[in-house]
Amino acid sequence: MAVKAEHVSPSWELTQLLDIFPLPIRQALVRLSNVEEIIEVVLDLGRPPEARFEHDFTYLSDASVTNEDIAHICSRISPFGGDNRAGIEKTLHRISAIRNRNGKIVGITCRVGRAVYGTIDILLDVLHGGESVCLLGRPGVGKTTMLRECARVLAGERKRVVIVDTSNEIAGDGDVPHSGIGLARRMQVADPALQHAVMIQAVENHMPEVVVIDEIGTAAEAEAARTIAERGVTLIGTAHGQTLENLLMNPTLTDLVGGISAVTLSDEEARRRGTRKTVLERKAPPTFDVVVEIQERDRLAIHKNVAEVVDALLRGYQPQPEIRRREPSGEVTVVQEADTASMPVLSESFEPPGRGEIERPVSIFPYGVSRSKIERAVHNLRISATISRTWDDADVVIALKALERKEQPKLKQIASDNVPIYSIKTNTTTQIQNALRDLFNLGSIDREELALREAEEAIYQVLLTSQAVELSPQTSYVRRMQHQLAEKYRLQSRSTGLEPNRRVRIFKTD
Secondary structure, eight states: OOOOOEEOOOHHHHHHHHTTSOHHHHHHHHTOTTGGGOOEEEEEBTSOOEEEOSSOEEESOSSOBOHHHHHHHHTTSOOOOTTSEEEOBTSOOEEEEEEOTTSOEEEEEEEOOOOEETTTGGGHHHHTTTOOEEEEOOTTSSHHHHHHHHHHHHHHTTOOEEEEETTSTTTOBSSSOOGGGTTOEEEEOSSGGGHHHHHHHHHHHHOOSEEEEEEEOSHHHHHHHHHHHHTTOEEEEEESOSSHHHHHHOTTTGGGGTOEEEEEOOHHHHHHHTSOSEEEEEOSOOSOSEEEEEEETTEEEEESOHHHHHHHHHTTOOOBOEEEEEOTTSOEEEEEOOBGGGSOOOOTTOOOOOGGGOOSOEEEEEESSOHHHHHHHHHHHTOOEEEOSSGGGOSEEEEETTHHHHTHHHHHHHHHTTOOEEEESSSOHHHHHHHHHHHTTOOOOOHHHHHHHHHHHHHHHHHHHOOOEEOOOOOHHHHHHHHHHHHHTTOEEEEESOTTSOEEEEEOOO
């Protein structure tokens, strides 16, 4: 029998929030007839304070917010962290700061946090399947609330659950976690930039069966999530994006759903599929087995087999997920069944084509990328490829990542013609070679070899321009080999930064 979602009595926690405001604003909030439905209170310097609700807002005063009002609030909450977020001890409220260019706080958003029980009855069967689940949805739709409830329910079933709580939004501010997480354990993160490191620590030090993480948003966090999943730990998390397609097309987070690579098909396979010879394919198993799109608080779209869905999307199909809705009575109904017919499974005998199946050179169009460096990378890898002078004659485009936003309309036009686009961070031979390795399915190379190639490329740049170059972070053993390589070319080198981000800087002395 379905359990209707119900709110824990918010009176005490709401009072704690109201107490941080200056008296006139607090009195205006108390006088609101629907104060318990409030979502957030917004204060911007020089503007009237606002109380916001799900579909409306109201001004709390005719007077504008002053510096004294902001200072009053800041004195009654915990210090702001590196992510400009603070909290109130033993509550789930989130206070976020807006700063001017000099670092002074000129605006505050006070988000009301509530522990809501029963929100995951709509996907309990998914949660009990033991698969890794990713929750997607627009800001304010209830992702964190649902994530907190997932942690509480799984911990209540005597599973070892660890929450990586970057902004103390899941388990509240202070050293004692909020009762809304039940028996789950919480690990705080000193600096948001270290969230990925704490995710790995959670697995290595505390033997969890389930790791819960909010807002996976960087490549390092996506890589940490994959590491966790590969170690057999169930991962329950949220990510930036509203739909599975958003995740697939996000170059930073696409690895969460398997990633995309361009492959060159044989003539026979291309004719069978009815596509160009160079097509997009999923390059790895997804980190998350299930993706849940939170369309509304009581309406979800569930993709139960992410691998099949991604394969279907890359083949041009529009998969139909299972859509569930919680009725006002609390009963959960299935509005739309998943249409597996629109998600064909790849043949077991199909393998991505290797180098032997490429019957003609692959034509590459460099978009903001050095033509000579592509030619050098092609020579180094001994692959069959030519450089195209126009993108419409190319099989694949290699573009500089910095141009993605600036040249977005042009790149969209290229993508609309089904020409795969590979983005690289920097215009170096090493980055280009990595992209070509993916394109030609040459497999990964030894990390030490890759690090030494990066050092060689940096040495070439330093000798050419006399400008210092910093390498990627490496272990002490690899750094020592990089130092020796720099010494061989009579260049100076120095290790800089703290572990695990310690790296080598190569430079030329006068």
